Amino acid sequence: MSQTASTSPRHDHSRSWLARFRRTPVFYPLIGFIVVFVAMALINDNFLTSSNLFNLARQASIIAILAAGMSLAILTGGIDLSVGPVMALSGTVMAGLMVAGMPPSVAIIAGLLVGAAFGAINGAFVAFAGMPPIIVTLATMGIARGLALIYTGGYPISGLPAEFAFFGRGSLAGIEMPIIIMIAVFAIGYVLLSHTATGRYLYAIGGNEEATRLSGIRVSRYKMLVYVLSGTTAAIAGLILTSRLMSGQPNAGVGFELDAIAAVVLGGAAITGGRGMILGTLVGALLLGVLNNGLNLMGVSPYLQNVIKGCIILLAIYISRKRAP
Amino acid sequence: MSPLLSLRHISKAFPGVKALSDVSLDLHEGEVMALLGENGAGKSTLMKILCGIYQPDDGKVLIDGKTRHFDGYQDALKAGVGIIFQEFSLIPWLDAVDNIFLGRELKNRLGLRDRRRMIRETETLLQRLKVSISLDCPIAELSVAEQQFIEIAKALSLDARILVLDEPTATLTPSEADHLFDIMRELRSQGVGMVFISHHMEEIFTICDRVTVMRDGEKIDELAVADTNADDLIEKMVGRRVENIFPIRRCDADYNDVVLDVAALSLTPNGPEHSLKLHRGEILGLAGLVGSGRSEFAMGLIGATRPAAARVTLEGHSVNFSHPAIALEHGIGLLPESRKSQGLILPFSCRDNISLNNLDQYRNGARLLRRNAEVSNAERLMQSVRVKAPSAETPVGNLSGGNQQKVVIARWLGHRCKVLIFDEPTRGIDVGAKSEIYALMKELTAQGVSIIMISSELPEVLGLCDRAAVFYQGAIAAVLQGNELDSQSIMHHATGGLSA
Numbered sequence: 001m002s003q004t005a006s007t008s009p010r011h012d013h014s015r016s017w018l019a020r021f022r023r024t025p026v027f028y029p030l031i032g033f034i035v036v037f038v039a040m041a042l043i044n045d046n047f048l049t050s051s052n053l054f055n056l057a058r059q060a061s062i063i064a065i066l067a068a069g070m071s072l073a074i075l076t077g078g079i080d081l082s083v084g085p086v087m088a089l090s091g092t093v094m095a096g097l098m099v100a101g102m103p104p105s106v107a108i109i110a111g112l113l114v115g116a117a118f119g120a121i122n123g124a125f126v127a128f129a130g131m132p133p134i135i136v137t138l139a140t141m142g143i144a145r146g147l148a149l150i151y152t153g154g155y156p157i158s159g160l161p162a163e164f165a166f167f168g169r170g171s172l173a174g175i176e177m178p179i180i181i182m183i184a185v186f187a188i189g190y191v192l193l194s195h196t197a198t199g200r201y202l203y204a205i206g207g208n209e210e211a212t213r214l215s216g217i218r219v220s221r222y223k224m225l226v227y228v229l230s231g232t233t234a235a236i237a238g239l240i241l242t243s244r245l246m247s248g249q250p251n252a253g254v255g256f257e258l259d260a261i262a263a264v265v266l267g268g269a270a271i272t273g274g275r276g277m278i279l280g281t282l283v284g285a286l287l288l289g290v291l292n293n294g295l296n297l298m299g300v301s302p303y304l305q306n307v308i309k310g311c312i313i314l315l316a317i318y319i320s321r322k323r324a325p
Numbered sequence: 326m327s328p329l330l331s332l333r334h335i336s337k338a339f340p341g342v343k344a345l346s347d348v349s350l351d352l353h354e355g356e357v358m359a360l361l362g363e364n365g366a367g368k369s370t371l372m373k374i375l376c377g378i379y380q381p382d383d384g385k386v387l388i389d390g391k392t393r394h395f396d397g398y399q400d401a402l403k404a405g406v407g408i409i410f411q412e413f414s415l416i417p418w419l420d421a422v423d424n425i426f427l428g429r430e431l432k433n434r435l436g437l438r439d440r441r442r443m444i445r446e447t448e449t450l451l452q453r454l455k456v457s458i459s460l461d462c463p464i465a466e467l468s469v470a471e472q473q474f475i476e477i478a479k480a481l482s483l484d485a486r487i488l489v490l491d492e493p494t495a496t497l498t499p500s501e502a503d504h505l506f507d508i509m510r511e512l513r514s515q516g517v518g519m520v521f522i523s524h525h526m527e528e529i530f531t532i533c534d535r536v537t538v539m540r541d542g543e544k545i546d547e548l549a550v551a552d553t554n555a556d557d558l559i560e561k562m563v564g565r566r567v568e569n570i571f572p573i574r575r576c577d578a579d580y581n582d583v584v585l586d587v588a589a590l591s592l593t594p595n596g597p598e599h600s601l602k603l604h605r606g607e608i609l610g611l612a613g614l615v616g617s618g619r620s621e622f623a624m625g626l627i628g629a630t631r632p633a634a635a636r637v638t639l640e641g642h643s644v645n646f647s648h649p650a651i652a653l654e655h656g657i658g659l660l661p662e663s664r665k666s667q668g669l670i671l672p673f674s675c676r677d678n679i680s681l682n683n684l685d686q687y688r689n690g691a692r693l694l695r696r697n698a699e700v701s702n703a704e705r706l707m708q709s710v711r712v713k714a715p716s717a718e719t720p721v722g723n724l725s726g727g728n729q730q731k732v733v734i735a736r737w738l739g740h741r742c743k744v745l746i747f748d749e750p751t752r753g754i755d756v757g758a759k760s761e762i763y764a765l766m767k768e769l770t771a772q773g774v775s776i777i778m779i780s781s782e783l784p785e786v787l788g789l790c791d792r793a794a795v796f797y798q799g800a801i802a803a804v805l806q807g808n809e810l811d812s813q814s815i816m817h818h819a820t821g822g823l824s825a
Contacts, residue, residue, distance in 0.1 A: 191693070197692060201684075207671065208670045208671065212681070215665055216649045218650045
């Protein structure tokens with residue numbers, strides 16, 4: 001369809017803040033979030049209490065952080081299925097090293113490096129060997145889970161030093177650490193995507209990889225970076241989860257990669273790449289959080305919750321596809 | 326007798342753009358009607374309405390005098406309207422037979438595909454076109470022209486009586502185009518009515534009976550081809566007389582100053598070795614037929630593909646471009662052949678496209694982008710190449726082909742490039758924009774930039790280039806300059822003629 005683009009609406013004359021906001025991929029996800037949020041508040045008396053809202057944000061933080069890394073992969077036209085197992089592996093490595101007597105700071109750095117290294121393996125196969133991301137990360141997803149189980153012998157590692165609980169259970173200035181870390185991750189992601197050359201290249205790669213390469217951008221390096229960052233955010237999620245549970249769980253986060261993908265897509269990103277905003281991903285993850293939390297408060301059975309969440313994702317993406325220019 | 330096809334008072338607006346206003350057109354049996362106009366004149370929109378892809382806001386489509394309403398391309402196909410788009414709708418890894426019968430395979434009594442009957446019918450169709458094409462290889466292995474003939478055969482297999490050909494010759498060699506015209510004459514004698522869209526004036530006089538000229542969404546004139554001439558048509562098309570679309574001939578080349586010296590470049594092991602010299606301020610044409618290896622040479626030169634062997638010096642220093650990024654660091658840029666698939670990031674705005682490879686100029690101390698500097702520089706570059714767009718934030722996909730090409734040029738002007746390689750810079754671009762792009766290229770050479778221009782259009786090579794290397798089957802057959810540089814000797818070498 002060579003000419004469709006030239007006849008699509010030209011709406012760049014409008015300069016008002018609202019008009020410009022409407023055109024961003026965040027607009028409709030945010031409307032959806034507000035609708036679901038208000039509905040939950042009307043249905044449940046307990047929903048709109050500050051303790052519940054903090055609870056909700058904390059629960060959503062893990063998926064949100066995984067989804068932040070996932071956003072980068074999807075933005076470049078790729079995907080990272082390995083984030084759940086990498087999260088579990090990093091968390092168990094942290095726990096194992098602490099139990100072995102290492103100080104938490106060293107264990108945390110080692111765990112983050114494990115995540116980054118797994119990302120680098122993904123990135124090397126995707127960027128330099130030119131293999132499809134879905135296949136590469138499907139393979140490393142199994143490898144990471146297997147390694148976590150081998151490392152722990154299949155059992156959770158507990159008996160972690162008390163000060164390690166800070167990242168999952170502590171708080172700063174009255175705000176819980178998981179929420180602070182989530183906000184920090186998204187703030188960095190926002191600056192990266194919207195205010196650096198690197199961010200622009202990631203959009204460009206998703207929009208037209210060949211044109212980006214021919215323009216003299218080293219596409220492979222940036223794709224490598226994306227998977228390293230995705231592995232690192234998975235490890236950060238692993239840090240929070242391990243600290244919160246005060247044990248390294250090799251079976252943690254089964255299926256989390258799918259929730260992360262759902263959050264990215266609910267946040268208005270195109271699954272084919274090139275379009276999306278990191279703040280949309282945050283909205284998408286919080287929307288999933290509101291659904292989980294609200295349905296729990298209503299006493300809906302977990303089985304039915306899955307069905308409802310699936311239907312809402314389908315509906316949201318159906319609407320967003322109709323709206324997308 | 327009512328005409329085969331009548332478009333009556335068609336109007337169509339898109340948000341913010343009036344694409345067509347009150348356009349009427351008649352097409353008779355056995356007639357070839359040229360539809361002429363600059364890019365953005367409304368030709369494609371009109372044809373998409375004819376094919377049911379768009380719905381008109383006003384006006385109607387009549388076939389054999391009866392009002393028809395098409396709710397999509399499938400409806401139009403059933404009514405006997407076929408369209409051959411610029412971009413083909415064939416599946417590359419299926420063969421001709423499977424492509425022609427895609428979605429309506431002939432079945433035998435068991436309900437299975439009756440391949441033998443489909444082959445027979447395909448052969449009948451191709452006989453009707455008087456062409457012979459290999460039926461059992463994936464069509465990706467066929468030439469562009471052969472693929473196009475299969476598109477036409479596919480339309481005919483659906484009993485198309487009205488055929489729209491949207492710039493069919495843009496990617497054909499002259500002899501392939503002649504073959505296409507033979508097919509069109511054959512179809513004309515069989516009573517098929519055809520709408521022919523092309524930017525090549527001489528083709529209109531070769532094949533068309535009547536011509537409809539459009540400008541800015543309106544029909545300007547309709548006349549018999551015999552009653553007009555090229556200058557007259559161009560004047561109607563652009564609304565002014567274009568005396569000469571080429572800038573005044575002036576050689577900016579300094580033949581004592583070799584900028585780029587390609588001593589030996591082979592794309593494949595044991596493949597032919599290319600060697601070329603490019604001088605400062607020179608426009609060196611790479612002429613030859615489509616598929617003669619010119620784009621491959623350019624891609625190998627800048628490191629977009631890995632050549633088997635390369636000895637290249639730039640301003641006397643040996644260089645090794647293993648990635649376009651390294652070529653860029655040395656001030657060498659390629660404006661690729663396909664704007665949409667290789668040049669532009671279509672979802673991006675003009676600004677984002679222009680600043681794509683010069684973002685490092687706008688970094689502050691913290692390596693963050695200074696948005697204001699970026700916007701003002703993009704706007705300045707857009708002005709310098711005269712992009713017509715509502716603003717720098719307009720999505721580049723909304724622009725016409727000519728303006729899109731100018732955006733790609735602007736991207737490279739953001740660097741102080743020494744050498745720019747233009748691959749088919751004016752393909753699918755209207756006359757007015759072509760002329761502006763030629764003028765831009767001369768402005769660049771006046772500033773000392775050297776240009777390599779790959780072009781399949783002889784007038785362009787002759788009108789603009791100081792020298793021309795002619796490619797034939799992957800090798801440089803000759804380098805022509807001065808008096809030798811004429812269309813006959815180019816074609817002689819391009820078609821593998823024995824050297825005189």
